[in-house]
Amino acid sequence: MRKHERARQIIIYALYITSVCCLQVTFSHVFRLFGRTCDLMLVFVVLAGYLFGTKDGVVVGGIVGMFRDYFSGPVITGLDQKPVAVLGIGLLVFIYVGLLSSVLFRKRFRRKLSLGLLQVAIVTLFYCVLGHIVSWLYLSMSGNSVSYHSLNYIAFRSVLPQILVNLLAAVPILFLLRFLGPYKKGTRSGSSETYVMEEQSWQSV
């Protein structure tokens, strides 16, 4: 990659990441629909991974995850039984989100623009379901609360509305990344074959 291409990539990613993160945490009430807030950070990481591959997905995921931890890191009960805001959970989760979105159905979807929305829906589904499972396990183990949302609530008031609002948010982000994105032609330079080879190594894992 040439110097100016690298500079463009860094500047545009920095601009988008800062904007997406700040917009989500500052105006969460504006991006609220069906009782859920659009997860712009998640959508951005998914689409960066889907459109531009594993390297971009993981790096963007790591940075966005770090922002997420900084702005609103999750709270757990510390060793002294007091609530403590931990760092690193967002980082870990979003690295895997970037990785997953770059390898999932890579061969079938072939980075088609329209199927990016489907990828967003699939990864959001994974994210929400895993989030609820981990949350339930944590609460059960900590013994702080034995009650948890019903399956009905999780399906129809949490996961489904979240997928819908994320899909709405994905449309402009998808077009921005494709047509005003970090790469001039809307895709990463380098032959597609090398790319597929690169991704296959992940799929074999």
Next chain:
Amino acid sequence: MLIERQRIDGKLQKELKDSLVLSKQNENVVYFYESFVWEESVLRRIFENKLIVMVLATLLIIAFIVLSAIPGSPLSAVTKPLSVVIDPIQAVFQSIGTKISDFYSAIAEGMEIRKENEELRAEIAELEYKVQQGEEARIRWEELKSAFSIKDSFENYHIHGASVLTRESDEWFSVIRVNVGTENGIDSSEGSYAVVDARMNLVGRVMSTDIDSCKILPLLHEGFSASAKVNEVNGAIVLVTGDITLKNDGLCVVTRIPSNIVLQPGSELVTSGEGGLFPAGIPIGTIESFDDSDPDNLKATLRPYVSISDIKDVFIMVPNDEQTQEEISAPSNDSISASDPSVTSGENSSENNGPMENSEGEAA
């Protein structure tokens, strides 16, 4: 001749020795080089294997998470340099957003504002008369206060005003961030602080601080808990905690209700002062429903006064160390309780009587 021969022999021997040493050194160099090349190739192979890299990175991040959860961990300071860069950028976004929303609301609400102005003018005239009466009452109150050494509520606290910078990202990342930090004298390493809104209703507690921002755990969060009491004479002491199933409906759960108590819907709960974090008497909310189906485990739901999603400004109550120390060293009984019933019920209430006073004028 003999001497000459011996000299040559000695020279030859020395050269032979030197060459032997050199060859040995060379062998060592070759050996080290080979082992280095081998190690490098192994390392390269390891790092070329993406699975191993990912596993290593995951383990490293998990170790980071565990270490950051340890109380007083230095890793919590990692965000401090980040805050220097990110907070100003975020503040720019916030100010742009506020200006845009102000502009649109000014256009949309222009007619309403005009009508409201007329009503307010009439109201102002009425209030001016009341203010005059109130001023007289205030002077009388000040006289009585100094005569009987009445202590104002929360006068042992510095109250720092702050604006909400960021809100929750989703249901698992749901901490609020506000724009005061260690620079403003708020340091979470010295302990947590109570956070209230402009009407003195409980909002939550400070979790961690950076240079010019801090994280607040809102009272709806499942990790939040506060000792509370029913706001009446000899009111029962209960525990208010956040609940994951009630959070989205804006409710908290009330537990540890004494078995002989029935909480009536509409009853007000205030902080009890037990535990030392929240000063007594801060209003929390009202009882929404009471569940006595299990007599051993009475439960109630509470609707907090504060609406976390609408809140824009908060106030952080930092105990005034000097005054607190004075009180500890010389506990005086001269503070007369003006309104708080907790004194009669035997609670520690050195700082919870009468109306709130802004000790430094930092609050609104």
